[in-house]
Amino acid sequence: MALSGGLPSSTPPIQSRNPNPSTQRKVFTINCSSDSLKASPFTEKHSIERYQRDSWVYKTQLPQPSCSCQLPSDQDFVRDYDIAMQLPELKKLLEVLREKRRNENGGERKGPGNVFLVGTGPGDPELLTVKALRVIERADLLLYDRLVSNDVLNLVGPNANLLYVGKTAGYHSRTQQEEIHELLVSFAEAGATVVRLKGGDPLVFGRGGEEMDFLQQQGIEVKVIPGITAASGIAAELGIPLTHRGVATSVRFLTGHSRKGGTDPLFVAANAADPDSTLVVYMGLSTLPSLASKLMHHGLPDNTPAAAIERGTTPQQRIVFAELKDLADEIATNQLVSPSLIIIGKVVALSPLWPHAMKETSSLIESR
Numbered sequence: 001m002a003l004s005g006g007l008p009s010s011t012p013p014i015q016s017r018n019p020n021p022s023t024q025r026k027v028f029t030i031n032c033s034s035d036s037l038k039a040s041p042f043t044e045k046h047s048i049e050r051y052q053r054d055s056w057v058y059k060t061q062l063p064q065p066s067c068s069c070q071l072p073s074d075q076d077f078v079r080d081y082d083i084a085m086q087l088p089e090l091k092k093l094l095e096v097l098r099e100k101r102r103n104e105n106g107g108e109r110k111g112p113g114n115v116f117l118v119g120t121g122p123g124d125p126e127l128l129t130v131k132a133l134r135v136i137e138r139a140d141l142l143l144y145d146r147l148v149s150n151d152v153l154n155l156v157g158p159n160a161n162l163l164y165v166g167k168t169a170g171y172h173s174r175t176q177q178e179e180i181h182e183l184l185v186s187f188a189e190a191g192a193t194v195v196r197l198k199g200g201d202p203l204v205f206g207r208g209g210e211e212m213d214f215l216q217q218q219g220i221e222v223k224v225i226p227g228i229t230a231a232s233g234i235a236a237e238l239g240i241p242l243t244h245r246g247v248a249t250s251v252r253f254l255t256g257h258s259r260k261g262g263t264d265p266l267f268v269a270a271n272a273a274d275p276d277s278t279l280v281v282y283m284g285l286s287t288l289p290s291l292a293s294k295l296m297h298h299g300l301p302d303n304t305p306a307a308a309i310e311r312g313t314t315p316q317q318r319i320v321f322a323e324l325k326d327l328a329d330e331i332a333t334n335q336l337v338s339p340s341l342i343i344i345g346k347v348v349a350l351s352p353l354w355p356h357a358m359k360e361t362s363s364l365i366e367s368r
Contacts, residue, residue: 041123041149041314042199042339093161097140097190112188112220113140117208119201119227122234122341124313125151132225140192143183145206147199147339149314177207181214188220199339201229205255205282229253230341231280234312238319239351240343248278248347256284256291256342273298278345285340289328295344296324305348310340321354 116135121127136142137157144153146166156162165180180196187194202208202224212222231253235242242251254268272279273295284291285308296302302325310318322330324344331340348354 113191115194117202118225120152121228122230122313139195142195144197148197201227204229251278256287273300281342306344310336
């Protein structure tokens with residue numbers, strides 16, 4: 001969905017909603033049209049738009065892709081031209097920025113530029129804050145992640161340089177977080193206004209805290225511009241209140257990743273199995289079977305309402321509703337892919353999209 005002259009209209013209505021009230025198994029999927037599934041709203045690793053956007057980096061090494069060509073695979077293309085190949089162009093840009101800084105200040109050495117850690121929300125560009133938009137429009141350099149939507153990047157000022165530093169499972173354009181740290185410091189020390197764009201909120205599972213801590217240790221001023229995190233943005237899209245009087249007294253954000261990899265989701269299930277809390281799991285597709293099993297083992301009812309949402313708040317959004325015991329199987333059946341968010345808790349049944357919504361909602365309200 002491209003922008004033309006401003007922000008796009010809000011996400012179109014869901015195309016299919018036809019739960020069968022007679023079924024006893026609470027499983028429900030919502031898919032957008034097949035056409036909208038052909039392209040991702042995010043800066044995926046094969047995005048032609050990304051290479052065109054970053055052409056200032058690749059221009060001396062790579063052929064320029066056109067919309068009619070097919071990009072080579074990651075192993076044959078991107079990994080061969082990683083940061084080592086980009087360093088000459090990065091160094092050239094640094095020199096340009098330093099010279100510009102000297103000219104603007106009459107040859108005097110001034111302090112470093114600012115670094116902004118900016119959250120861009122879950123995907124819908126209309127959820128971007130006004131403050132974030134202002135910073136994006138005046139940046140010299142923007143380092144952006146995989147889950148920054150293409151529509152948000154279309155708002156970047158014409159004189160800014162964009163550099164992709166995203167990560168996804170099995171693929172890294174910058175294999176080390178330390179390399180991102182060094183890029184931020186180098187350009188800030190050259191006097192640039194550097195914006196680090198992150199999907200969602202930079203301080204909610206976005207490693208923004210690590211980057212902020214490193215930069216502050218180097219004497220670089222860091223300003224954080226929060227974004228609407230996926231939990232609140234996607235829950236609102238589905239009409240799920242994360243907390244609700246008499247139903248859920250707290251909400252807990254969990255990461256589905258284990259720091260050392262594997263399928264064990266950080267051993268959180270024992271103290272997370274609270275039927276009066278809402279659990280929101282980020283990056284949890286691969287570890288959900290283990291997490292669900294542990295939650296049920298520690299006392300969370302197996303019929304707890306749950307939902308998994310792929311590419312939430314975008315036109316490509318897909319949703320699976322199911323009871324906790326069935327959710328992992330239904331995700332596999334419907335082949336949901338990352339990025340997907342998982343919401344577990346009684347509040348899911350308050351969504352108008354939950355099958356048997358009227359019956360479930362009525363019983364919840366009566367039980368308060």
